[in-house]
Amino acid sequence: MLGDAQFILGPQVKELEQEIAKYLNIKHCIGVASGTDALILSLRALAIKTKGEEYFSPEDEIITTPFTFTATGGAILRAGATPVFVDIDPGTYSIRPDKIHQAISPRTIGIIPVHLYGQSCSMDTILDLAKDHKLFIVEDVAQAFGARYKGELLGNIGDAGAFSFFPSKNLGGFGDGGMISTNDDEIANLVQVLRKHGGKDKYNVEHIGYNSRLDTLQAAVLLVKLKHVNRLNELRRKVAAFYGQHLQDHPGLSLPTEIDGGHHVFHQYTLRIAAGKRDGYQNELQKRGIASAVYYPVPLHQMKVFNGKSRVFHPLIEAEKACQEVLSLPIEPLLTEEELQHVVKTVRDIHAKELGK
Numbered sequence: 001m002l003g004d005a006q007f008i009l010g011p012q013v014k015e016l017e018q019e020i021a022k023y024l025n026i027k028h029c030i031g032v033a034s035g036t037d038a039l040i041l042s043l044r045a046l047a048i049k050t051k052g053e054e055y056f057s058p059e060d061e062i063i064t065t066p067f068t069f070t071a072t073g074g075a076i077l078r079a080g081a082t083p084v085f086v087d088i089d090p091g092t093y094s095i096r097p098d099k100i101h102q103a104i105s106p107r108t109i110g111i112i113p114v115h116l117y118g119q120s121c122s123m124d125t126i127l128d129l130a131k132d133h134k135l136f137i138v139e140d141v142a143q144a145f146g147a148r149y150k151g152e153l154l155g156n157i158g159d160a161g162a163f164s165f166f167p168s169k170n171l172g173g174f175g176d177g178g179m180i181s182t183n184d185d186e187i188a189n190l191v192q193v194l195r196k197h198g199g200k201d202k203y204n205v206e207h208i209g210y211n212s213r214l215d216t217l218q219a220a221v222l223l224v225k226l227k228h229v230n231r232l233n234e235l236r237r238k239v240a241a242f243y244g245q246h247l248q249d250h251p252g253l254s255l256p257t258e259i260d261g262g263h264h265v266f267h268q269y270t271l272r273i274a275a276g277k278r279d280g281y282q283n284e285l286q287k288r289g290i291a292s293a294v295y296y297p298v299p300l301h302q303m304k305v306f307n308g309k310s311r312v313f314h315p316l317i318e319a320e321k322a323c324q325e326v327l328s329l330p331i332e333p334l335l336t337e338e339e340l341q342h343v344v345k346t347v348r349d350i351h352a353k354e355l356g357k
């Protein structure tokens with residue numbers, strides 16, 4: 001398969017780009033070194049395209065959620081702009097479009113909706129806002145490969161989409177990798193230039209570039225895994241349905257919901273456990289051999305890195321509350337019925353002990 005020894009941007013990278021473009025029904029896909037780089041390079045391309053500058057400036061505001069992985073906000077800083085954090089919906093954990101609307105200022109240039117846990121944001125309203133206020137949209141699709149909104153695959157709705165192939169993602173490689181999707185020829189060209197040191201000719205460059213290429217070995221792995229991604233996403237949905245069926249009607253325990261017109265691919269299956277009981281729950285699960293996780297324990301606006309470099313659209317109560325209350329259960333698509341029964345039984349036992357009094 002790799003007999004041609006072309007380890008850097010070899011034929012598998014091009015093939016994967018074409019296959020994913022076909023999958024998403026989009027014009028361009030460009031492989032890069034990580035999901036983080038996919039966000040940064042998209043934003044840098046937009047700065048060059050819209051402002052004719054290498055970077056945005058701190059006066060340029062990009063609205064996003066504080067309840068996401070650090071990389072979302074970090075990419076905004078690294079592209080030179082200021083992140084503006086607005087609150088989330090307590091049921092879906094996604095950014096609230098009405099809060100985006102309120103937070104828009106004359107300095108706002110774009111929005112990064114994060115399709116958290118494998119579920120789409122309310123893209124209709126976000127698209128309307130972007131159109132009305134002439135803002136760009138970069139979708140953070142790191143957790144939502146194969147998820148849809150009103151039939152449309154995510155990553156094909158905004159001006160660009162940023163995917164991650166980190167091993168734990170729904171389409172994951174054996175190491176780091178990422179991809180940018182776009183229908184915009186200029187963004188695609190700029191990203192292609194930026195990922196290769198900033199020039200069409202790397203010995204005579206025009207932009208401040210990166211060495212951010214998708215590894216050929218990862219592309220080869222991902223080409224094989226892409227064939228299975230829909231089936232594995234369906235299995236994740238089945239696991240979620242099983243949990244839903246067996247964990248409903250427990251007061252104090254909220255289950256994930258699916259939005260109207262959404263097709264959730266359950267990168268995470270995330271519970272909300274009220275009344276300060278979350279950490280106790282997690283300890284109990286661990287004692288009984290079940291690995292759960294908290295995504296995310298700290299909202300971005302409370303991290304030192306964003307201190308003085310972001311704008312907070314107060315209040316961010318729901319994001320802060322979610323950090324205290326969320327807990328994600330195992331959602332690997334190949335969990336057996338027996339393993340799932342064990343998780344469900346354990347959660348119910350703990351619930352009876354912790355909350356059922």
Ligand SMILES: *Cc1c(COP(=O)(O)O)cnc(C)c1O
Nearest residue numbers: 034035036069071142143164166
């Ligand atoms: C994983 C992730 C990223 C970053 O992707 P990497 O490939 O790890 O760099 C960005 N945003 C979100 C929401 C993620 O979950």
